[in-house]
Amino acid sequence: MRAVRIDEFGGPEVLVQVQAPDPEAGSGEVLVRVEAAGVNRADALLRAGSYHRAGRPPLIPGLEAAGTVAAVGEGVTGLRPGQRVMALGAGLYAELAAVPAGRVAVLPDGIGMLEAAALPVAWLSARYCLRDLAGLAKEETVVVHAAASGVGSAAVQIAADLGARVIAVVSSADKAAWVAGLGAHDIVDTSVDDEEQQVARLTGGRGADVVLDTVGGPAFARGLRQVAYAGRVIALANVALEPSIIDTRDFYPKNATIRGFQLTNLMEHGYDPRDDLRELAERTAAGAYRVPVEAVFPLQRAREAHELLERRGNRGKIVLSVTSPVPSDGRQTARAMQMRAFSRGPAS
Template sequence: MTSIPGAATMLAARIHQLGTPEAVQLDTVPRPVPGPGELLVAVHAAAVNFPDTLMIEGRYQTPTPLPFTPGHESAGVVVAIGPQVNGWAVGDRVAVLAPGAFAEYVVASARSAVRVPASIGFADAAATWVCHLTAYHALRSVASVTAGETVLVLGAGGGLGLAAVELAARLGATVVAAASTREKLAAAGSRGATHLVDYATDGLRAGLREAIGPGAVDVVLDPVGGDRAEEALREMRWGGRFITLGYASDAIPRIPLNLVLLKGVTIKGLEVRTFDRHDPVSAARDRAEFIELWTSQRIHPMVGAVFPLEQAREALSYVAERRAVGKTVIEVRAD
């Protein structure tokens, strides 16, 4: 392993007792050491995702032992390399997916690391992977979207929703963005949505019928859940694909199966952390295609808000309260 300069401790935002974002505190903890196949990364920026807020409240799909540092998406500079790692050097700029991102340093599998071109800032790099790669897997491999199809994106103003809008448009789909505020819909329009539906004002089904006609949706991407899921399903074409990606509404929908029968709809789910384990061939293909799109700067995350590490609580609250438009980023070091 390469030697690590500097102090043996670091600052990390941690939670010792499950609760609201107010339970997060800034601790001084030992700096991690990379093991076999791992990199130690000096974090410059980390992105806040909605599942982070669920984890600190103890409401995520799988529990995390206490205490822990939230965050799974970060970007920075490699400062040390563990054994059995090839192809990486100290000083490389990387984006990584690894737990414990809201800290000055994070250990990540070298397999998860992606090179960050000098032309892309760390905040943009940190804001790309969880949402954009989830959306790309969902569109490319799970829903198998083709050019000309009509894709409805629920929660289109959030990080995952905006990523799905941008990528569906890139794949040649006609994108219908549904969100609860004009600000979020404007963001979706700037990312390629053809039709904008304000379901808080117009209602989802009425808005869809006015925009594209009844029963005209080929694919639904739903990171929200709740009552909108069934409404969206009722406006799908026969043989459509409904992809469930999460439950930001805090309500898991209960779908009447007779609708699935009558419409011949396929309902699938995607959990991005395990997708490469269950479908490694598709995951590898998607990742390679996505990296090419990203490094050529044909896609761009929307960073709506930036907080310093000392305000990790505020950043988490901002996302938990659904005030975020696009991605929220914690800046750990100046870019």
């Protein structure tokens, strides 16, 4: 099979397409024929050797994908060859991948493979953080850091769907206008605004009920200062790769709660993602959620996908098309798809 492999840690240039042995479905596993794979910050961290679960090269990156079931291993029920599925696993920058059956969900009609490949990591993370960890309620206020990112754009829509007021933090006027179209109620553009002053102004000095920190580093410290009395700060990443140096006086007098989130660890400690994945896919197929895909690259151009991700040039997700042909300008292809998705109307 074709796969993208890392033989040594480093920059995007270490991502190389190779011919690798076809995997087989072991006991309790599903062999997925991958059609599209999502590109995530965790993939870039793994490639660089900075991910806490990196392991040692040679490695095939890729945590999420959509495709069809090629085979099922011993003991697997409810799945059969030919079914359209999305999967959470490892080694998904490849034509075939063996994935634990408990991390594979059947896709409903009405959702394409590119959208489905962009759902598992970002959307599942945003949903779990806002609903299960933060307990975000109707009419509460939530600040979403990096709101134009894959997880940020998901969080904006999920929070709005829950009836919350969304304050989206972005880094440019272009991203500000784009995020407003996803349902954000207020925008903080850090290229022109003082983030903390604007959040204070927008909340009448009270602060936000929930802060979703998707960045880490200094952004986490700012989130502690942005949260209201008895509010909740949810930390799900440190893509800044900088220490989060904080002053405990910024949060303990508020009786604030800080919760951490890491999806793979959560699943290894018993979380079954399948029901939540199915619900996200069904709502997307029904037009309630829009899954913006900024760029689509063929598998052999994974290096370019990582370069785009690391220069923060994307709004929404980046996807690798594994089996479908992609025109030379992947970004143009994704723009057309995104406009079709947005034509469904606003998220409900």
